[in-house]
Amino acid sequence: MTVGVGIIGTGVMGSDHARLLAGAVSGAALTAVFDVDQQRAAAVAGSAGSARALADPIELIHDDAVDAVLVASSDPTHEAFVLASIAAGKPVLCEKPLAPTVDGCLRILDAEAASGRRLVSVGFMRRYDPGYVDMKTILDSGEIGAALVLHCVHRNASAPASRFRGDVITNSAVHEIDLARWLLDDEIVAASVYTPRAGATRDIQILVLESATGVLVDIEVFVNARYGYDVRCELVGEEGSVSLDAAPATELRRAGMAGRRLPGDWRPRFAEAYRRELQDWIERLRNNRNPGGADGWDGYSATAVAQACVAALETNTRQEVKLTAKPHLYA
Amino acid sequence: MTVGVGIIGTGVMGSDHARLLAGAVSGAALTAVFDVDQQRAAAVAGSAGSARALADPIELIHDDAVDAVLVASSDPTHEAFVLASIAAGKPVLCEKPLAPTVDGCLRILDAEAASGRRLVSVGFMRRYDPGYVDMKTILDSGEIGAALVLHCVHRNASAPASRFRGDVITNSAVHEIDLARWLLDDEIVAASVYTPRAGATRDIQILVLESATGVLVDIEVFVNARYGYDVRCELVGEEGSVSLDAAPATELRRAGMAGRRLPGDWRPRFAEAYRRELQDWIERLRNNRNPGGADGWDGYSATAVAQACVAALETNTRQEVKLTAKPHLYA
Amino acid sequence: MTVGVGIIGTGVMGSDHARLLAGAVSGAALTAVFDVDQQRAAAVAGSAGSARALADPIELIHDDAVDAVLVASSDPTHEAFVLASIAAGKPVLCEKPLAPTVDGCLRILDAEAASGRRLVSVGFMRRYDPGYVDMKTILDSGEIGAALVLHCVHRNASAPASRFRGDVITNSAVHEIDLARWLLDDEIVAASVYTPRAGATRDIQILVLESATGVLVDIEVFVNARYGYDVRCELVGEEGSVSLDAAPATELRRAGMAGRRLPGDWRPRFAEAYRRELQDWIERLRNNRNPGGADGWDGYSATAVAQACVAALETNTRQEVKLTAKPHLYA
Amino acid sequence: MTVGVGIIGTGVMGSDHARLLAGAVSGAALTAVFDVDQQRAAAVAGSAGSARALADPIELIHDDAVDAVLVASSDPTHEAFVLASIAAGKPVLCEKPLAPTVDGCLRILDAEAASGRRLVSVGFMRRYDPGYVDMKTILDSGEIGAALVLHCVHRNASAPASRFRGDVITNSAVHEIDLARWLLDDEIVAASVYTPRAGATRDIQILVLESATGVLVDIEVFVNARYGYDVRCELVGEEGSVSLDAAPATELRRAGMAGRRLPGDWRPRFAEAYRRELQDWIERLRNNRNPGGADGWDGYSATAVAQACVAALETNTRQEVKLTAKPHLYA
Structure with a gap:
């Protein structure tokens, strides 16, 4: 099984993740990307083979080719995308911070608890x-x-x-x-x-x-x-x-x-940590295991x-x- | 495109390569293995999901699911398996030495030259x-x-x-x-x-x-x-x-x-070198580029x-x- | 000119200083030692050639063969010996602390100021x-x-x-x-x-x-x-x-x-620092220059x-x- | 007892030794120097207090104020000064090489053996x-x-x-x-x-x-x-x-x-080695012990x-x- 990943946000972090998912992680495929800068999104999609640049992040979350969501957009948007991923029942790896405010983090904890499943990971790659x-x-x-x-x-x-x-x-x-x-x-x-x-x-x-x-x-x-x-x-x-x-x-x-x-x-210092983080995330998803790394509580x-x-x-x-x-x- | 790899020899080196190809290299699938110890071959095949343990190394080289061959068997057998891979027109990554004798290496150079294509890589992972x-x-x-x-x-x-x-x-x-x-x-x-x-x-x-x-x-x-x-x-x-x-x-x-x-x-010292070697080998094959790393001449x-x-x-x-x-x- | 040094206190620090003054510092001679343990004092005096073990620390300070005083006795005694050295008009190098209390240090600053000369050094050897x-x-x-x-x-x-x-x-x-x-x-x-x-x-x-x-x-x-x-x-x-x-x-x-x-x-870590501290102290005394290193104010x-x-x-x-x-x- | 040292040759090495003997070695006094450049010799003598600049190296070796000789002149002159020191019955520390030729070294070994005493040291300061x-x-x-x-x-x-x-x-x-x-x-x-x-x-x-x-x-x-x-x-x-x-x-x-x-x-790398070499040489002379460090045989x-x-x-x-x-x- 190959895990289809959609990335929201293709700035420095997001495009690095896209590159790793497309060329250095086993069992993953980059299937969709979104960025407020549509040209940038298109460029990242193009460099990764079969990925599509979508016009709307919520659409991306719900796309059938997206098995799991990676959130690398600006900090204030994290909460909404993580909540939408939880609502869609899809695993989501969110770059830090999970949310910039304590209240935002608590809303995510509540939503994940309500879903009854461990869906959220936070990108504390160290x-x-x-x-x-x-x-x-x-x-x-x-x-x-x-x-x-x-x-x-x-x-x-x-x-x-x-x-x-x-x-x-x-x-x-x-x-x-x-x-x-x-x-x-x-x-x-x-x-x-x-x-x-x-x-x-x-x-x-x-x-x-x-x-x-x-x-x-x-x-x-x-x-x-x-x-x-x-x-x-x-x-x-x-x-x-x-x-x-x-x-x-x-x-x-x-x-x-x-x-x-x-x-x-x-x-350069943490290149290997990022690769291992993504590989572990994908491997656990493929094996129906809970995600490793930092969870929602850690983000909060x-x-x-x-x-x-x-x-x-x-x-x-x-x-x-x-x-x-x-x-x-x-x- | 996923590159199907067959491994000949599943001792220390071969089983390490199998593990990397199955779980840490993008774009590769381990499809077949052979070892003189059939139990060992079966164990490695089983741990890698869909790979089959085959009873004959030459059969493995010609198997349709094998796009590329990795030779990790005992040193004296390298020459024959590399020559058979060349004859089958398949890329082959051979653990060092390419062959233990200068004459054996020269026979490989001749065969590769006759094939007109760069098919041979030698596993000088450093x-x-x-x-x-x-x-x-x-x-x-x-x-x-x-x-x-x-x-x-x-x-x-x-x-x-x-x-x-x-x-x-x-x-x-x-x-x-x-x-x-x-x-x-x-x-x-x-x-x-x-x-x-x-x-x-x-x-x-x-x-x-x-x-x-x-x-x-x-x-x-x-x-x-x-x-x-x-x-x-x-x-x-x-x-x-x-x-x-x-x-x-x-x-x-x-x-x-x-x-x-x-x-x-x-x-532990060269784990990352082995992973990069395999990833580069696969990536170049997927992109129809000549293999990188040490070539047949380097092996000779x-x-x-x-x-x-x-x-x-x-x-x-x-x-x-x-x-x-x-x-x-x-x- | 050779500077005659008297040491008060020949425990770990004092006997180390004695050894250095007798065998590793140019221009110095160990002339007198005092310790509450008279046997220990005698042993240190004996190992340094011509030094005498004296029965009283104040007598040592006033001894004609003592040009400069090194105080390495227990912390609570520092103040009295430094004050006595100032009173005798003799340079004194006191192991840290100059005095365990702020008031004790201030009494030393007052006495040194009253003497009108820089006589006091504190053994912050670093x-x-x-x-x-x-x-x-x-x-x-x-x-x-x-x-x-x-x-x-x-x-x-x-x-x-x-x-x-x-x-x-x-x-x-x-x-x-x-x-x-x-x-x-x-x-x-x-x-x-x-x-x-x-x-x-x-x-x-x-x-x-x-x-x-x-x-x-x-x-x-x-x-x-x-x-x-x-x-x-x-x-x-x-x-x-x-x-x-x-x-x-x-x-x-x-x-x-x-x-x-x-x-x-x-x-071992600070052996060289101690030697240089003593050599500098002696060299400046020989050249009628103010002492270097930590002074009374630093000690306070x-x-x-x-x-x-x-x-x-x-x-x-x-x-x-x-x-x-x-x-x-x-x- | 203070050991009076005469230095022959006050170039880079010789003037460094002069400085150490005058200010960083216990038990030594620099008493005489010679150099083919008389101004340089005079300057070194002047900086060391009571040392005299002599006009002739053999005279220096025989000078009553010279208990031990340090040879830091040009390589071809080493043999003659070491032989003269042996003839005068005075300990001599010679910068490397003891002599540039094997024959020269052998002549020194013969002379030292004939004297019946270990007089020669070679400045292998490492x-x-x-x-x-x-x-x-x-x-x-x-x-x-x-x-x-x-x-x-x-x-x-x-x-x-x-x-x-x-x-x-x-x-x-x-x-x-x-x-x-x-x-x-x-x-x-x-x-x-x-x-x-x-x-x-x-x-x-x-x-x-x-x-x-x-x-x-x-x-x-x-x-x-x-x-x-x-x-x-x-x-x-x-x-x-x-x-x-x-x-x-x-x-x-x-x-x-x-x-x-x-x-x-x-x-800078070997400053401490030079100091210890000189201190050990002096200390052993003061205690009538054979010199340490490299001997004539080592030089040969x-x-x-x-x-x-x-x-x-x-x-x-x-x-x-x-x-x-x-x-x-x-x-």
Whole structure:
């Protein structure tokens, strides 16, 4: 069985997914795409062989050739497309955030619970990165003992000014928020935010998160680091630590320096994670298994923590995170 | 179009290829398998969905559901299966060596030339490893200047005693021989071999190869290194150098040490290279393009150099490599 | 001219200093030692050739063969010996802390100011570590732009239970407090402290310090990390970052791992810093120059910040650091 | 007791030694210097306090204020000054080479044997480098098993054209020759030399040395590597390996790269080795112990192996090294 996938949104992320589905994932076929920019949609459809560019995203969701929906459109549209996919009874993989607001996420949780089936996945692709998977395997093996502290650094080379302040959290740090929850198998219950040398932009922040079981997570997120894209972390346990710094395998010695090149953005760093995420999504659909990766609850919780961080940033106080009761569907 | 692949030989390599073709390569279907151990063949066929285990390898090559053949059987059988694939007009990807003898390789070159088409690929998968590709990109960019020396280390944790002496070269060092030829875009013209503290086993050797344009390649190959699988190299140019040491992305700090785990064998190290090799093979077949990677000539040249190295080992003298004229097909 | 040095306190630190002064520092002679354990003092004196073990520390300070005093006795005794050295008009290098209380430090500042001369040095030896010096040189060169954040990790393999809670700060983190002040050429003005999974021991803490110019400093200090002694940091600027992780120069590949050994405690890590600290102290004395390294003001400020951190730990609130006006002597 | 040292030759090496003896070595005093450039000698004497610049090197050797002689003059003069020091009964530390010719070295061995005392040291300072010492400690501990292969890389950023061909060996590779002998506690018995892309300059060579017990040593020596000074090695044993790559402790992330700076020449890399070499020399003299480090025999053997390498380079054949019987003095 080949899974027919329709993609809503063919910008940077969506067209990357289209390329992978058409040429690097086993068992999948890209069958339909939609984008508000119809030319862009047509170009992506054309490059993928037999895919059609459709004029309406809801039509795409209901198209017979679409077995599963991938949502990569702008953040505010996620909720509506995910709800429509649930209504159509179709599995949907939504790029983060599941929805920008806590209320939007809760509406999705309700709809999925009402459908009685696990249909929703959220594109926190780091859960598929071999490095992070290795880190989790080491933690779960017990060889570094129980987790105590997780240190994270997340640096983008540059970001548009519109991405500063709260967006630094909701757009960038949210990956570490999900990472911490997944790695530690724990919920975040409180957040504090510090900003150095803080002008109005606040393009660099330090978040201190506290988990339900008492693990501390500190995150430096810097969206204008200039020198390159650089994402690292260290997990400290009672008996040891494990660090992740996925530099390229080659080391260059040239002009007085021995070093490794850093990528300009996240795509080279996480290319393999995206491919594995899609392959796993397709493979589970083909085998009638529940989707893996981040589910609707994870999408909700990440948004709730991110909103608490934004409040902490704006009020300069520690904020507690209040989560709703976890529905049985996600047990 | 989906490419139907038949695999001859379902040992370690063949069953790994079967798994990739069935679940990680876009556009391919595993349709038939053969192995001298019919139970093993049946198990691999069963795990891949619709593949059939056939009783005869030549029958497999001619099967209508087999668009392309993958040869992963024992080394002495390679020549016959590659020749039969050429005779059937089907693309064939053969695990190294193309053939264990220079004469066998030449018979394949003749047959492929007579067919008038590029059908043969040799599974020197390192050409698809992202690290080596990065290395070649850096060399070709000119930023380290013209190549002068290539240092290679190839260590296996252990090898059966039968794999010592000449097999150290033909089985292990042959990867570096192909690597050097591909990276430098050059032929090897002479070889010397040194053995330290040499008992009868000669499980560790140093090869010094000379290329046609005067680049030196030294290779330490050690098939009983015990501590782990460890493959590295450094390419030195007139302006700089580039090194490859593909350790895992995670660093563990534990019990007085900060370090990285080494794999036990080559499979984790080159898993991604194998996947890319197969994906590229399938994608080119689907698009009616010539196969990429190592071709028949590369397979022949690698065997010729390996045989010169074996002669150098046995006679303790420098051996020149005499290659036949390169057929137009490989220009 | 040879500088005669008297050492008060010949425990681990004092006997190390004695060994260096007797055999690895140019222009110095160890002339006298005192310890409450007279046998220990005699042994150290005997190993250094012509040094005498004296029965009274004040007598040592006034001894004619003592040109300069090194205080390495227990923390509560520092103040008295430093004050006595000032009273005797003799240069004194005091191991950290200058005094355990802010008031004690202020009494020393007053006495030194009254003497009209710079006599006091505090043994924050990291200022002489080649790695930290290199870091400061890079920051001061401007090539990473203005400092924004300093991340520090300070892990001891183990500490006696009596060293937990506040002592974690005053004994271990105080090195990072001085380091941050020196590296950034800035004062710390506020401190917050977080403790993960916090039992009563609080042997691991995260300190968040804010500097006067708005740089953030986060410090993980973990005095019971078990796997080894491990001190690292990363300084992030507007254009780049510089990290320090002074692993040994040798990498070992053995038993499935490629890695570097970590020391069991601080002595191997900072051996060279101690030697350079002493050599610089002696060289400046010989040349009638003011002492380098941390001065009395630095000792006072470090204690003031450490006390604010202890208050932040105990009250679970952010604490501001109130410093007295800086005396002209330290301008 | 303070050891008065006279230095013959105050070029780059000699003035560095003068600076160390005057300001970084315990128990030493620089008392006299000689250089063919009298102004340079006077400047060095002046910077070191009480040292005198003498007009004649033999006069210096016999000067009453000179307890020990350090020879850092041009290579062809070494033999005469070492012989004169032996004749005067004074310990002498001679920069490498002990003498440029095997015959010259043998004359020194004879003279030292005749004197009945160990007076001669050769400045192979790598034996004092903490990294190499660590490497030897690891080998001697048995944890990597018996040595099989030593891989060395020795790259200088640039060298005058006059330093090419044979000088590449006698000036640069000779350090690895001594290193191999010392590390392995073994003699070199044969040598082969390869040159890549060999123009007349032969500024890059690969030496393959064979030890008496059958260890192989390969050395890439490249005196015009341009990108920086870079000296590394890996020692492979039956159970593991140990590598040395003494990059600076700081890592810089800037302009798309994460890396470490390489020094422009050997002085930063081996500064600590030179200091320890001198301190050990002085300390042993003060305690009437035989000198440590490389002795006369080591100096002779290094020159003999280097000459065999030069012959191998010039004749393009494997050369055996014939050593004289080892005098009892060096047992």
